[in-house]
Amino acid sequence: QQPVQSPQAVILREGEDAVINCSSSKALYSVHWYRQKHGEAPVFLMILLKGGEQKGHEKISASFNEKKQQSSLYLTASQLSYSGTYFCGTELGNTDKLIFGTGTRLQVFP
Amino acid sequence: DARVTQTPRDKVTEMGQEVTMRCQPILGHNTVFWYRQTMMQGLELLAYFRNRAPLDDSGMPKDRFSAEMPDATLATLKIQPSEPRDSAVYFCASGPPTGAYNEQFFGPGTRLTVL
Numbered sequence: 001q002q003p004v005q006s007p008q009a010v011i012l013r014e015g016e017d018a019v020i021n022c023s024s025s026k027a028l029y030s031v032h033w034y035r036q037k038h039g040e041a042p043v044f045l046m047i048l049l050k051g052g053e054q055k056g057h058e059k060i061s062a063s064f065n066e067k068k069q070q071s072s073l074y075l076t077a078s079q080l081s082y083s084g085t086y087f088c089g090t091e092l093g094n095t096d097k098l099i100f101g102t103g104t105r106l107q108v109f110p
Numbered sequence: 111d112a113r114v115t116q117t118p119r120d121k122v123t124e125m126g127q128e129v130t131m132r133c134q135p136i137l138g139h140n141t142v143f144w145y146r147q148t149m150m151q152g153l154e155l156l157a158y159f160r161n162r163a164p165l166d167d168s169g170m171p172k173d174r175f176s177a178e179m180p181d182a183t184l185a186t187l188k189i190q191p192s193e194p195r196d197s198a199v200y201f202c203a204s205g206p207p208t209g210a211y212n213e214q215f216f217g218p219g220t221r222l223t224v225l
Contacts, residue, residue, distance in 0.1 A: 002152070032213070041201060041216035042153070055211045087153060096141055096205060096212050097166060100153040 001026065003090045003101040010106045017076045020104045022088030024069040031064050031071040032089040032098055035082075042087060046073070075106070083108045112136045114204050114217035122223045128190040131220045133202030134183055141205040142185045143214060144170075144177055148198045156200075159185065160208075192224045 003024045010018050022031060030049045033056070034042040046056025048064035048071060056062070061074045075082055085105045089098035115134045123129055135142050143158040157167035162179040170177065174196075176188045189196055199221050203214040 041218055044213040044215070047211050047213060049211075055213075094208075095165075096143075096160070096208060096214075097155065097158065098214070099155070102152055 002099055003088055005086075005088060005101040005104045007104060008102070010104065012078050012082075012106065012108045014078060014080060014108055014110055016078055016108075017074070018078060018106060020073040020075070020086050020088075020106070022071045022073075022090070022101050024090050026069065026090075026092055028064075028066065028069055028071075028090050029093050029095075030091040031062075032091070033060075033062060033071075033073050034087045034089065034100075035084045036087065036103075037084040045086075078106075078108045080108050080110065082106060112215075114202055114215055116200075116202050116217040116220050118220055119218060120221045120223075122225065123192055124225050125193055126191045127224075128188065129192050129196075129222060129224075131187045131200055131202075131222070133185040133187075133204075133217055135185065135202070135204030136215055137183075138206065139204035139215070140182075140207050141212070142179060143203040143205070144185070144187050145201040145203065145216075146198045147201060147219075153201075156187070189222075192222075194224045197222055197224050 033045040036042040048054045064071045085103045088101040144156040147153045156170040157177040199219045201219045203216045
């Protein structure tokens, strides 16, 4: 039931782009994305709802393919501050209950 | 700047001892979540409440864990007796009244070490 994220880890130079994928075996109501820096709490990035609505940071974009039960997070022109572990959280119904994915560790170097 | 607060931030205890973790959700938020994070299992939902009522505690080992909300400003997670396998970071998160966008705001976590 836990969504699978890919890749597990990404290493980038500043300014490069990355895509992080999240795949579920079940139909989804929404997908949430969070970033966690080492030793800190997860921080909300974005929510994507069934039907196309979304809310999130201006500099981060994402997509949600309901039929494929997949979501992708697009990080463009990466900055050092983007480093951290990215988690997707999937919601199966309108319950607020999230099942978090396995995480993708992103490191951005100068 | 509204934040979720958790106490204690760090707890070291011996196997068999009782552990109580506390969380103060953001004022006005009516949904409270308890998560456990380990390297092996990742971020797991233990239990969550809405308007102080438990909605789901299926992720919690019932024989030793209990979660309550004595009032709207306090949530507690208790482990009795604690075991070394309970060592983890425990996060509390709160969310605003349910709407289309139900983002969760995480507290700083309680790092628990059971020896």
